[in-house]
Amino acid sequence: MRLILPLKFRKESSNQARPPLxxxxxxxxxxTVVLIENGADVCxxxxxxxxxxxxxxxxxxxxxxxxxxxxxxxxxxxxxx
Numbered sequence: 001m002r003l004i005l006p007l008k009f010r011k012e013s014s015n016q017a018r019p020p021l022x023x024x025x026x027x028x029x030x031x032t033v034v035l036i037e038n039g040a041d042v043c044x045x046x047x048x049x050x051x052x053x054x055x056x057x058x059x060x061x062x063x064x065x066x067x068x069x070x071x072x073x074x075x076x077x078x079x080x081x
Contacts, residue, residue, distance in 0.1 A: 026060065034064040039072035 034057065038045065050066075057064050069076065 028060060028062065030061045030063075032063075034062055036064060036066045037077065038066065038068050039074050039076045040068045040070045041072055042074040044074060 038050075054064075054066070
């Protein structure tokens with residue numbers, strides 16, 4: 001996945017072209033299962049983003065368990081401050 005920063009945080013301005021993306025060979029471990037715990041009440045991650053991550057993992061041959069926790073906010077696993 002690629003993180004796209006808002007324009008105000010990018011080094012280039014909106015009228016500059018981005019350099020071409022340099023692809024590299026992935027050397028990831030496909031012998032483990034990735035556990036993803038998601039707070040269902042989080043508005044930061046939309047369904048399209050979740051689906052894209054699932055497709056990417058499937059294409060990479062990575063097995064995953066996705067738990068979507070209803071009624072759970074962002075950072076639910078962190079201790080309260």
